[in-house]
Amino acid sequence: MDRGLTNNDMLAIGLTGGIGSGKTQVSDHFAELGVPIIDTDIIARERVAPGQPALADIATAFGRDILTPEGHLNRRALRQLIFDQPDKRRQLEEILHPRIRAEVRSRLRTLATPWCIIVIPLLLESTQQDLVQRILLVDAPAELQLSRTMLRDNVEADEVRKIMASQASRQSRLDLADDVIVNEGSLEQLWQEVEKMYQFYNHLASSCQNH
Ligand code: ATP
Numbered sequence: 759m760d761r762g763l764t765n766n767d768m769l770a771i772g773l774t775g776g777i778g779s780g781k782t783q784v785s786d787h788f789a790e791l792g793v794p795i796i797d798t799d800i801i802a803r804e805r806v807a808p809g810q811p812a813l814a815d816i817a818t819a820f821g822r823d824i825l826t827p828e829g830h831l832n833r834r835a836l837r838q839l840i841f842d843q844p845d846k847r848r849q850l851e852e853i854l855h856p857r858i859r860a861e862v863r864s865r866l867r868t869l870a871t872p873w874c875i876i877v878i879p880l881l882l883e884s885t886q887q888d889l890v891q892r893i894l895l896v897d898a899p900a901e902l903q904l905s906r907t908m909l910r911d912n913v914e915a916d917e918v919r920k921i922m923a924s925q926a927s928r929q930s931r932l933d934l935a936d937d938v939i940v941n942e943g944s945l946e947q948l949w950q951e952v953e954k955m956y957q958f959y960n961h962l963a964s965s966c967q968n969h
Contacts (some may be wrong), residue, residue: 768788768866768959771937772890774881776925777918778907779896780941780948785877785954793959794874798886802854806831815853820846840862841924862889881916882926884935894955895935900928924929931944 773788789795805812808829817825820839821833826832838846862876878886881893898906907918930936932938937958939951 769870769959769966770866770890771873771875771890771959772881772887772893773842773875773877773896774879774893774931774935775896776903776928777896777921778903778910779898780906780939781877781879781896782894783945783948784939784941784952785875787949791953791956793956794834795877796862796865796874798858798862798875798878799879801858805854805857805861805922812853812857815821816850819853820850826925829894841920851884855884859886859889862935873959874966880925882931892936894935895931895944897928897932897935897938897940902942 773785775784776935785795785797804810806816807813814826814847815833816831816836820836824832824835824839834849840850846879866874875894876890878884878889879888881887887893903922904918907913908915911918939948939955940950941948
C-alpha cells in the first residue's frame with residue numbers, strides 16, 4: 759500500500775482490528791519490546807476531558823445533556839446518540855479527528871526510533887489511513903471477539919453483536935491490511951506472532967532507511 763510519509767524517516771504502522779480482537783494485548787507486547795506506541799483512543803479521551811475545547815464543541819453540537827452533572831463527557835449517552843445516526847457520528851468525527859491527527863503528528867515528531875505503532879481501532883472505517891504507511895490487522899474469529907469482550911466487559915452478547923455489526927466486516931479488514939496477526943490461540947502464541955512481526959518491521963524500517 760502506498761501512503762505518504764508522516765515525517766522524514768519514520769515508518770508508522772497503523773494497528774487496527776475489531777472489538778475484542780486483541781489490539782491492546784498486541785500493542786502492550788510491542789511496547790514491552792521497546793516500540794513507541796501512539797494510541798488514538800487515549801488521545802481522544804484526553805481531548806474530551808473537562809476544559810478541553812473539543813468537549814465544549816461536543817456540548818455545543820449535541821446539547822448539554824451529553825455531559826454528566828460534573829461536566830464530564832457522558833460516553834454512554836454519546837455512544838447511544840451516534841450509534842444509529844451516521845450524520846451525528848460524522849459531526850463527532852469532524853470535531854475529534856483533526857485534533858487527534860494534530861496530536862499524532864506532533865508526537866511522531868518527538869520520536870527518534872525507525873518505526874512506531876499508531877493504534878487506530880477504527881482505521882478502516884475512518885479517514886485516518888494517511889497517518890500510516892502500513893496497516894497491521896489483529897484478526898480473530900467473530901465467536902472469539904464476542905466471548906472475549908463479554909468476559910472482559912461483563913456485557914451481554916447482544917450489546918457486543920450490535921457493535922460488531924457497526925464495524926467493518928472481517929473480510930473487508932483482511933482485504934485492506936498489509937500485515938495480519940491472527941489471534942485465535944493462547945496469549946503465548948499471540949506474543950510469538952507479535953515478536954515475528956517485530957523482527958519483520960525492524961528489517962523493513964532498516965531497509966527503508968537504506969534506500
Ligand atoms: P477493544 O477494541 O474492545 O478495546 P481490543 O482489540 O483492544 O478490544 P483486547 O482488550 O486486547 O482487545 O482483548 C480483549 C480481551 O480478550 C481482553 O480481556 C484480553 O485479555 C483477552 N484476550 C485477547 N487475546 C487473547 C488470547 N489470545 N487468549 C486469551 N485471552 C485473550
